[in-house]
Amino acid sequence: MALTLNEEQKMLKDSAQEFLAMNAPVEQFRTLRDDNYTPFDQDLWREIVEMGWTALTIPEEYNGLDFGFVGLGQVLEEMGKNLTKAPLFSSIVLGGTALVNSTNSKLKEAWIPEIMNGNKRIALAQDEATYFDPSKIETTATKTANGYLLNGQKKMIIDGERADAFLVVAKTDEKETALFLVDSSHKGIEISTEVLLDAGTYAALSLNQVEVTVNDRVSEPEKGEALLKLVNNTAAICLSAEMMGMIHAAYGQTIAYLQERQQFGKRIGSYQALQHRAAKLFCEIELCKSIVIKALKGLDEGAENLDELASLAKAKLGLTLKEVSNEAMQMHGGIGVTDDVNIGFYFKRARVAQRLFGDYNYHLDRYAQLNQY
Amino acid sequence: METTMKTDLEDFRLETRKWLEENCPPSMRKPMKDASDYFWGGRNATFHSEDQKIWFERMLEKKWIVPYWDTKYGGGGLSREENNILTQEMTRLGCRKPIFSFGISMLGPALHKFANEEQKMRFLTEITAGKTWWCQGYSEPNAGSDLAGLQTKAEDKGDHYLVNGSKVWTSYANKADWIFCLVRTDFDAPKHNGISFLLIDMATEGVSTRPIKLISGKSPFCETFFDNVKVPKENLIGNLNEGWSIAKYLLTHERQMIGGVGETDQKRALHEIAKDYLPQREGQLTDGVLRSEIAVQEMNDSIFEYTIQRIMDEAKTGVNAGALSSFFKYYGTEQNVSRMELMTAITGSDGLVWESDDQDAGNQARLFCRSKGNTIEGGTSEIQLGIIAKRILNLPS
Numbered sequence: 001m002a003l004t005l006n007e008e009q010k011m012l013k014d015s016a017q018e019f020l021a022m023n024a025p026v027e028q029f030r031t032l033r034d035d036n037y038t039p040f041d042q043d044l045w046r047e048i049v050e051m052g053w054t055a056l057t058i059p060e061e062y063n064g065l066d067f068g069f070v071g072l073g074q075v076l077e078e079m080g081k082n083l084t085k086a087p088l089f090s091s092i093v094l095g096g097t098a099l100v101n102s103t104n105s106k107l108k109e110a111w112i113p114e115i116m117n118g119n120k121r122i123a124l125a126q127d128e129a130t131y132f133d134p135s136k137i138e139t140t141a142t143k144t145a146n147g148y149l150l151n152g153q154k155k156m157i158i159d160g161e162r163a164d165a166f167l168v169v170a171k172t173d174e175k176e177t178a179l180f181l182v183d184s185s186h187k188g189i190e191i192s193t194e195v196l197l198d199a200g201t202y203a204a205l206s207l208n209q210v211e212v213t214v215n216d217r218v219s220e221p222e223k224g225e226a227l228l229k230l231v232n233n234t235a236a237i238c239l240s241a242e243m244m245g246m247i248h249a250a251y252g253q254t255i256a257y258l259q260e261r262q263q264f265g266k267r268i269g270s271y272q273a274l275q276h277r278a279a280k281l282f283c284e285i286e287l288c289k290s291i292v293i294k295a296l297k298g299l300d301e302g303a304e305n306l307d308e309l310a311s312l313a314k315a316k317l318g319l320t321l322k323e324v325s326n327e328a329m330q331m332h333g334g335i336g337v338t339d340d341v342n343i344g345f346y347f348k349r350a351r352v353a354q355r356l357f358g359d360y361n362y363h364l365d366r367y368a369q370l371n372q373y
Numbered sequence: 374m375e376t377t378m379k380t381d382l383e384d385f386r387l388e389t390r391k392w393l394e395e396n397c398p399p400s401m402r403k404p405m406k407d408a409s410d411y412f413w414g415g416r417n418a419t420f421h422s423e424d425q426k427i428w429f430e431r432m433l434e435k436k437w438i439v440p441y442w443d444t445k446y447g448g449g450g451l452s453r454e455e456n457n458i459l460t461q462e463m464t465r466l467g468c469r470k471p472i473f474s475f476g477i478s479m480l481g482p483a484l485h486k487f488a489n490e491e492q493k494m495r496f497l498t499e500i501t502a503g504k505t506w507w508c509q510g511y512s513e514p515n516a517g518s519d520l521a522g523l524q525t526k527a528e529d530k531g532d533h534y535l536v537n538g539s540k541v542w543t544s545y546a547n548k549a550d551w552i553f554c555l556v557r558t559d560f561d562a563p564k565h566n567g568i569s570f571l572l573i574d575m576a577t578e579g580v581s582t583r584p585i586k587l588i589s590g591k592s593p594f595c596e597t598f599f600d601n602v603k604v605p606k607e608n609l610i611g612n613l614n615e616g617w618s619i620a621k622y623l624l625t626h627e628r629q630m631i632g633g634v635g636e637t638d639q640k641r642a643l644h645e646i647a648k649d650y651l652p653q654r655e656g657q658l659t660d661g662v663l664r665s666e667i668a669v670q671e672m673n674d675s676i677f678e679y680t681i682q683r684i685m686d687e688a689k690t691g692v693n694a695g696a697l698s699s700f701f702k703y704y705g706t707e708q709n710v711s712r713m714e715l716m717t718a719i720t721g722s723d724g725l726v727w728e729s730d731d732q733d734a735g736n737q738a739r740l741f742c743r744s745k746g747n748t749i750e751g752g753t754s755e756i757q758l759g760i761i762a763k764r765i766l767n768l769p770s
Contacts, residue, residue: 003683004690255766270769275762282761283704286697287673290680312672364668373644373658373667 013074049118073241080245090159095122123163125154141170147213160203177224233310315363398424415506447501476500508549546595570616589742628702703757
């Protein structure tokens with residue numbers, strides 16, 4: 001399968017680029033942040049739903065477009081360029097992927113249309129510790145006569161504030177991973193929020209004797225581990241697509257700055273010390289482009305080595321985004337560390353994106369493990 | 374229409390597979406040890422085995438020495454798709470290239486673009502027949518990275534050029550039949566505008582060579598000296614004083630070759646070698662620092678492979694990949710150098726053996742030493758980064 005976009009995918013990318021430049025440029029990110037860290041713009045979210053972006057990865061049987069992750073990845077990349085804030089990643093990439101791949105038809109019928117038309121939002125409640133590690137879930141799902149009792153603490157929940165439901169990852173009595181869909185107004189749930197480095201609002205949950213039924217279980221017995229892995233692989237790849245956009249924007253702005261900024265009577269881009277550093281980043285970015293498209297295609301084709309592709313993508317993009325955002329700051333000089341220019345936004349968001357769904361250390365380790373060393 | 378074409382290609386694949394299976398001797402399907410195993414062709418062609426001779430002659434008869442060149446020059450006339458299929462099938466079976474030739478990979482593309490029809494007919498036909506061993510005369514003792522500063526001169530003497538000067542890093546000059554050379558034909562013009570591209574028969578009176586020994590202990594490199602060498606005027610390729618554009622075009626192909634693009638040699642995974650040497654606990658290397666260095670190396674190696682694929686796929690859709698040859702050369706060679714450095718770390722004292730009663734020992738240390746030249750030859754890494762900065766990023770001078 002060629003590692004290029006087809007005509008329809010290119011058209012989607014172009015239209016996303018045009019739409020976001022018009023409706024959600026980086027300045028909107030600044031406005032939302034300055035307006036008491038507003039998580040996202042509701043009007044923009046409605047428009048995104050109308051553009052069909054929430055339907056791209058939803059199967060036709062739920063009236064979705066079944067257009068695929070290569071397409072969604074182009075949208076996410078363009079959103080990354082503009083640091084666009086919208087719950088597309090949380091509700092569709094995370095929530096949507098879990099539901100689409102669930103065998104619980106009642107839940108699917110009830111929720112997929114609702115998240116696709118933007119009326120409702122789902123947030124994934126997985127992380128519990130300081131670092132990403134899905135193998136160390138301690139939240140419990142204790143069997144009762146009619147269902148389960150959920151107990152535990154969750155954090156780093158993307159768009160968790162005012163989400164309609166949480167996808168809660170827990171361990172059953174048999175120490176099996178299971179996913180439950182829990183209404184956010186459910187008794188026993190306490191939600192708190194905090195703002196992180198990227199000006200994003202992240203929620204923490206306290207689950208205290210939360211009663212759910214068997215019908216709320218998203219993953220069928222013995223399939224929870226696989227479903228969660230698929231959600232996490234999809235998240236790592238889609239987040240890599242967003243990071244690709246951030247890399248393009250931060251790097252592009254930096255190259256433009258090297259071309260115009262003058263010191264010692266010359267444009268600073270003429271100095272070899274900066275030229276070579278910029279050229280080295282160019283090479284790393286060429287690699288990033290390849291693994292992002294390869295991994296997105298892997299999602300659409302159900303690649304056998306999806307674990308490896310997801311870890312390669314998140315590790316490479318994590319390393320490169322760190323380097324690009326650091327070099328972007330340094331090459332901008334003093335202006336780069338002020339809040340007057342946008343380059344700092346990418347630098348900050350890079351660190352949070354790095355932590356979400358595993359940083360490059362996590363994924364390099366996983367990549368080594370997958371190759372048995 | 375499209376389905377017919379696809380069916381035709383599928384037929385071609387099956388026929389090719391069958392032909393290769395029937396005609397490629399088993400010993401020609403095993404990986405080569407090093408360059409001493411290659412067959413180079415030329416006037417004094419020597420085969421290292423009977424199978425190598427059989428394989429070359431069968432491929433020659435099939436016109437597959439250069440399968441994608443025009444049949445009028447002795448090529449196979451295969452389309453790009455057919456040639457890709459042939460390459461894939463040869464890789465699948467592990468078939469060796471029937472011949473190694475700078476004529477195919479470097480000079481040939483330049484001749485196709487810049488030579489006149491008479492020259493193409495003469496030189497391309499000899500290349501496809503494996504009759505000429507070509508070497509390259511570019512660098513000079515005082516013109517390395519600053520290639521355009523070259524001083525070897527060719528004076529117009531009416532019916533011929535008189536060539537004087539010397540070249541360095543001419544691979545296999547002591548064995549080659551002909552050399553393609555950059556010479557200065559105008560000393561008054563700005564340095565890029567006074568260079569011409571000349572083909573010289575190494576058997577001409579006044580041509581001599583001296584081998585250069587590298588830190589690896591062996592090397593194909595030579596110095597080549599020209600002392601009043603008479604070169605017929607019909608050996609000039611392209612226009613007088615316009616050789617620099619030919620040189621740049623040819624360097625693009627050289628970079629891709631050194632960068633490893635299109636190479637099919639199967640390297641054993643670094644982590645597998647590491648597991649032969651290093652202690653493990655529950656299947657994991659216990660040296661965590663080395664383990665993570667290996668993981669980074671393998672991550673970049675495998676994504677570089679995807680990148681070659683992506684850029685080739687994009688080229689098929691009409692995206693010009695020419696400017697990216699500096700990226701391929703830079704990244705491919707840097708990866709190779711760091712891989713060899715890691716191999717030295719992994720293999721410990723075994724990897725340091727230079728000479729030993731054990732015939733196979735000593736190769737790693739020598740390969741390691743040889744790899745240090747990769748980021749220098751064909752334009753240093755710094756030259757490539759400069760090209761990327763100027764031509765791709767449009768950074769000012």
